[in-house]
Amino acid sequence: xxxxxxxxxxxxxxxxxxxxxxxxxxxxxxxxxxxxxxxxxxxxxxxxxxxxxxxxxxxxxxxxxxxxxxxxxxxxxxxxxxxxxxxxxxxxxxxxxxxxxxxxxxxxxxxxxxxxxxxxxxxxxxxxxxxxxxxxxxxxxxxxxxxxxxxxxxxxxxxxxxxxxxxxxxxxxxxxxxxxxxxxxxxxxxxxxxxxxxxxxxxxxxxxxxxxxxxxxxxxxxxxxxxxxxxxxxxxxxxxxxxxxxxxxxxxxxxxxxxxxxxxxxxxxxxxxxxxxxxxxxxxxxxxxxxxxxxxxxxxxxxxxxxxxxxxxxxxxxxxxxxxxxxxxxx
Amino acid sequence: xxxxxxxxxxxxxxxxxxxxxxxxxxxxxxxxxxxxxxxxxxxxxxxxxxxxxxxxxxxxxxxxxxxxxxxxxxxxxxxxxxxxxxxxxxxxxxxxxxxxxxxxxxxxxxxxxxxxxxxxxxxxxxxxxxxxxxxxxxxxxxxxxxxxxxxxxxxxxxxxxxxxxxxxxxxxxxxxxxxxxxxxxxxxxxxxxxxxxxxxxxxxxxxxxxxxxxxxxxxxxxxxxxxxxxxxxxxxxxxxxxxxxxxxxxxxxxxxxxxxxxxxxxxxxxxxxxxxxxxxxxxxxxxxxxxxxxxxxxxxxxxxxxxxxxxxxxxxxxxxxxxxxxxxxxx
Numbered sequence: 001x002x003x004x005x006x007x008x009x010x011x012x013x014x015x016x017x018x019x020x021x022x023x024x025x026x027x028x029x030x031x032x033x034x035x036x037x038x039x040x041x042x043x044x045x046x047x048x049x050x051x052x053x054x055x056x057x058x059x060x061x062x063x064x065x066x067x068x069x070x071x072x073x074x075x076x077x078x079x080x081x082x083x084x085x086x087x088x089x090x091x092x093x094x095x096x097x098x099x100x101x102x103x104x105x106x107x108x109x110x111x112x113x114x115x116x117x118x119x120x121x122x123x124x125x126x127x128x129x130x131x132x133x134x135x136x137x138x139x140x141x142x143x144x145x146x147x148x149x150x151x152x153x154x155x156x157x158x159x160x161x162x163x164x165x166x167x168x169x170x171x172x173x174x175x176x177x178x179x180x181x182x183x184x185x186x187x188x189x190x191x192x193x194x195x196x197x198x199x200x201x202x203x204x205x206x207x208x209x210x211x212x213x214x215x216x217x218x219x220x221x222x223x224x225x226x227x228x229x230x231x232x233x234x235x236x237x238x239x240x241x242x243x244x245x246x247x248x249x250x251x252x253x254x255x256x257x258x259x260x261x262x263x264x265x266x267x268x269x270x271x272x273x274x275x276x277x278x279x280x281x282x283x284x285x286x287x288x289x290x291x292x293x294x295x296x297x298x299x300x301x302x303x304x305x306x307x308x309x310x311x312x313x314x315x316x317x318x319x320x321x322x323x324x325x326x327x328x329x330x331x
Numbered sequence: 332x333x334x335x336x337x338x339x340x341x342x343x344x345x346x347x348x349x350x351x352x353x354x355x356x357x358x359x360x361x362x363x364x365x366x367x368x369x370x371x372x373x374x375x376x377x378x379x380x381x382x383x384x385x386x387x388x389x390x391x392x393x394x395x396x397x398x399x400x401x402x403x404x405x406x407x408x409x410x411x412x413x414x415x416x417x418x419x420x421x422x423x424x425x426x427x428x429x430x431x432x433x434x435x436x437x438x439x440x441x442x443x444x445x446x447x448x449x450x451x452x453x454x455x456x457x458x459x460x461x462x463x464x465x466x467x468x469x470x471x472x473x474x475x476x477x478x479x480x481x482x483x484x485x486x487x488x489x490x491x492x493x494x495x496x497x498x499x500x501x502x503x504x505x506x507x508x509x510x511x512x513x514x515x516x517x518x519x520x521x522x523x524x525x526x527x528x529x530x531x532x533x534x535x536x537x538x539x540x541x542x543x544x545x546x547x548x549x550x551x552x553x554x555x556x557x558x559x560x561x562x563x564x565x566x567x568x569x570x571x572x573x574x575x576x577x578x579x580x581x582x583x584x585x586x587x588x589x590x591x592x593x594x595x596x597x598x599x600x601x602x603x604x605x606x607x608x609x610x611x612x613x614x615x616x617x618x619x620x621x622x623x624x625x626x627x628x629x630x631x632x633x634x635x636x637x638x639x640x641x642x643x644x645x646x647x648x649x650x651x652x653x654x655x656x657x658x659x660x661x662x
Contacts, residue, residue, distance in 0.1 A: 068480070078563035082437060082475050083544035083598045086566070110484075112439075131596050133604040148604040150443070164601050166441045166484075 052187070056099050056115065059182035061175040067100040067110075087130070088116060091215050092123035101175070109172055113179060116160040122195055122213065124160040128153060129212035138209045142184070143193065146209065152176045157189025197228045197245060200298075200325055202317050207231040207238065218242070219303060221262045223255060229303065234310040240303040241318050249296050256294040256301075263290055275312045277319075282308070291315045298322045377508035383524050384509060385557075387581040388533040390423055390616060397655045398615040400624065403662040406452040406590055406612065413586070413614035414459060416658040423583050426464035428531035432456055432496065433582075435537040435553045436472040436487050437598065439480035444600045445593045447481070448536045450490030452588055456534060457494035469530070471499040472556045473523040499526045506559040513645070514575045516568060521559035522579075532583040535618070539589040539625045541597030541605075545569045546636045548598045549625045550585040550618040551577045551647075574641035577619060577648065587613040587621045589628040613657075619648025620655055 057066050070080070073095050077085040080096060088096075095117040103109035118124040128144055132153070139145040145154030150168045154161050161183060165172045198211055210231035218227035229242045246252040260283065264270065268285040283290040285304070289311040292301035300318055305311035399416035403409040414420050424430055434448035442449055453470060460468045470491035474481035478500040482488030488498050499505075505525030511517035527533065537553035544566050545552060554576040558565070565572035589611040596605045609628045615621035619642045623633050633639050633650045643650045 068477075076563075078566065079475055081599050082563075083542045083548070083566065083569075084596070085563070087543055133595065133602060136604065148602040150604075151602040162601055164440060164444060167443055168603070 052097055052115070052117075053099070055187060056097060056113065056183075059179055059186060060101055061178035061182070063104055064101045064175055065104055067102055068098075069100075070096075070098045072096040072098075088118070088127055091126050092119045093117070093127075094119045101179070103171070103175075108166060109169060110166045111172055111176060112164050114162045114164075115183075116162075118158055118160055120158050121155070121190070121193070123215065124155045124158055125195055126213040126215045127160050128155045130214065132209075132212070136209075142180075145180075147173070152180055154180060156184055156187060157193075159183075159187070159189065197243065198230075200243060200322060201228075201230045201241065202321050204317070205232045205234055205314075207233055219259075221259055223258045223262070227299075232314055234314060235307070237305065237307045237310050239305045239307070239310055239314050241314055242299075242301050242303055243318065243322065244299045246297050246299060249294070252294040252297050252299050256292050256299045259292050259299070259301075263292075271308075273312060274309060275316055278312055278315060281315075282312070293319060295319050295322050377519055381508065382510050382519070383507040383522075383528070385522070385524065385527055385580055386530075388530070388583050389581045390583055392616065393418060393422070395656055396422075396658065397617050398613065398620050398624070398652060398657040399660070400657050401612050401614075401660045401662060402610055403612070404590060404608070404610050405662070406449055406588065407455045408662045409590070409612035410452055410455050410586060410614070411459065412660050412662045413612055414584075416660055417584075417614055417616070420459045420463040423534070424460050424463035424465050424532055427466045428464075429529065430460045430465045430468045430532045430534065430583075431527050431530040432460070432468060432470045432491070432534045432536060433472055433553065433556065434470065434487055434535075435548075435556065436478075436481045436485050437475045437556065439474075439476040439484045440599065441484060442486045443603060445538055445540065445591055445603075445606050446598060446600050447485040448487060448538055449588060449590070450486035452586070453487050453536055454490040454494040454496075456536060456586060457491055457496040460532075460534075461495055468494075468496045469499050469526055470496040471501070471523075471526045473501040473505075473559065474556065509579070511575055511579050514578065516565055516572050517558075517575050517579060523557045523559055527557075533580070535580075535582050535585040537585070537587060538591075538593065539587060539609075539628050540593040540600070541595055541629060543597060545573060545638065547622070547626050547629055547631060549622040550587050550615075551622050551638065551642060553585075554580045570636075570638040570641055573638035574645055574647070577638075577642040578645050582618065583616075585613075585615055585618045585621050587615070587625045589613065589625055592628050594629060615657075617648040617652075617655065619643055619650055620652040620657075623650045624652045624657070 053069050060066050072080050074089050074093060077088060077096060093116060097115040099113045101111050118127060125144055133148055136146040136148055139147060142154045150165050151163050163176045212229045214227045216225050218224035227242050227244045229240050232239050232241060246255060263283050263285055268283040268290065271282055271284045273279045273282045278291060281291055281293045288304040288306060289308040290303060291311055300322055302311040302315050396417045399413045401409040401413040432453060434453045436447050438446045440446040457468045482498060491498050501523055505523055506521040507524040508519050509522050510519050535550055535553050537550050540548040542548040551573050589609050591606045591608050593600045593605050594607045611628060613621045613624055619639060623639055626636055639650050642648060649655060
């Protein structure tokens with residue numbers, strides 16, 4: 001009987017010590033986790049859980065290794081790009097995946113990859129186009145892509161991709177190009193590769209790579225959504241043309257009328273047109289020429305041209321082309 | 332671990348053991364109830380007596396020595412000259428004082444991109460403070476990105492340490508709540524207070540940058556780094572929060588670096604293509620005046636940045652910087 005009691009007591013002791021040990025270990029883990037304070041972790045999703053992160057990691061160029069990976073969504077995008085966040089959020093942003101890559105032989109050579117999931121090609125093109133730096137070199141292998149002396153920017157389906165580099169370096173740039181190529185080859189996207197509105201701009205005198213898409217509040221006018229712009233070189237002048245496809249002709253007329261009114265309310269003055277067909281559509285806006293019209297479902301016009309004659313010439317060509325497009329779509 | 336067949340285990344023992352177990356459960360439950368914090372960590376409801384106020388660290392105004400503007404490309408030379416023109420570093424830092432230097436270290440970005448203060452400029456200011464007899468110089472910020480990454484990749488951590496400064500990264504204990512008297516937004520809000528609580532002087536160092544939301548990020552916006560909590564909500568009323576920061580923080584001196592300014596795609600930039608060399612550095616006891624001049628480097632007018640007028644109206648400084656007769660020099 002005594003030996004059974006002794007065994008029971010021993011078993012009780014072992015179980016008690018085991019439980020206390022487990023509790024002690026839990027307390028230590030909690031303490032370590034609590035003391036490891038890192039502000040950037042607050043609200044940031046676990047990058048590891050995102051399939052795309054693993055995919056991006058596998059696309060690292062030779063000689064580089066991946067470091068930190070982060071995922072941001074609309075609620076915490078500010079924590080990564082601060083004041084630039086609204087530009088993305090207002091353009092359909094869904095998630096941002098970032099990954100830092102470092103040269104294995106030289107820790108001073110590093111870059112950070114930013115992959116913005118913009119939900120649609122059009123949205124990705126918008127953020128790409130409105131941030132495009134002047135005087136850049138466009139990349140021939142990419143539909144929408146350019147390089148600066150130290151970086152690379154491009155659109156891949158619904159993704160807008162950019163890099164920041166630690167320094168101007170050929171080695172870094174070549175590595176960026178390799179990552180870009182890997183993304184284009186291996187990161188699958190929807191098959192939609194065209195933005196139809198971009199094909200509507202006339203090609204004569206067109207400035208390559210100049211199109212932009214303003215998804216909201218183009219030219220400071222709240223009602224101006226989905227406005228595509230493109231630049232043209234006429235004589236010594238660079239002129240900006242714009243167009244927007246509306247749901248129907250009535251909406252197009254309404255938007256054109258609203259923008260006309262907005263310009264007049266903000267200091268614009270209606271002025272006679274040189275071209276008869278544009279009568280009532282030309283506005284002098286602080287010594288620049290604005291033209292706004294509607295043709296079919298399109299709002300069309302010229303923005304801040306210094307030369308009225310060129311402005312009207314380009315507007316006429318654009319309106320004619322859109323009329324043909326409208327006629328073809330009616331056929 | 333009692334054997335129910337044990338004849339020695341009588342009714343009295345059962346009741347005793349059950350009583351002890353019940354008492355243990357009751358004690359644990361009572362302790363849990365006492366320790367349970369139903370409200371969680373304090374967010375906006377700190378008692379008035381627990382609120383803190385940043386000390387006024389400004390120096391008395393000396394007519395004709397409020398602001399200096401120095402042209403030159405070497406930041407070490409321009410900052411030395413700019414401070415010398417205001418009466419020398421000894422006017423601002425006395426023997427045995429502790430100085431806090433608050434550079435803009437918002438992003439984990441290389442210095443080449445100009446999104447953060449330049450390391451050599453921060454280091455030079457630290458050296459000047461020690462030269463004046465400072466007991467200790469601390470360099471600190473509460474960045475938007477991960478603090479350790481920001482201080483490392485911007486080069487500021489290393490440069491400041493090598494110059495003898497103590498680099499302080501934010502931790503949870505540094506944050507205390509404050510309410511700005513007359514403020515609309517800064518009410519019972521956590522601020523990065525700890526490192527500034529016992530310093531004698533405060534010097535802000537910031538680059539001149541385009542800012543997508545605010546128009547420009549300069550000396551006043553630099554204090555955004557002092558805000559804790561979900562500070563991004565203030566972007567909805569960016570002009571008011573910047574004006575309130577100019578009321579909340581009363582620095583000894585601000586250094587506004589316009590040697591190379593970020594003209595586009597701010598506040599993060601991303602390419603050297605966003606930068607323009609303007610070779611100008613401003614030192615000022617009046618940060619509103621400094622920013623009013625600084626915005627001209629971005630091609631902006633004072634009226635383009637509503638927060639400047641708001642700060643002026645709140646008594647934080649002067650937008651008419653010319654009235655201060657800034658001291659000019661070229662090095």
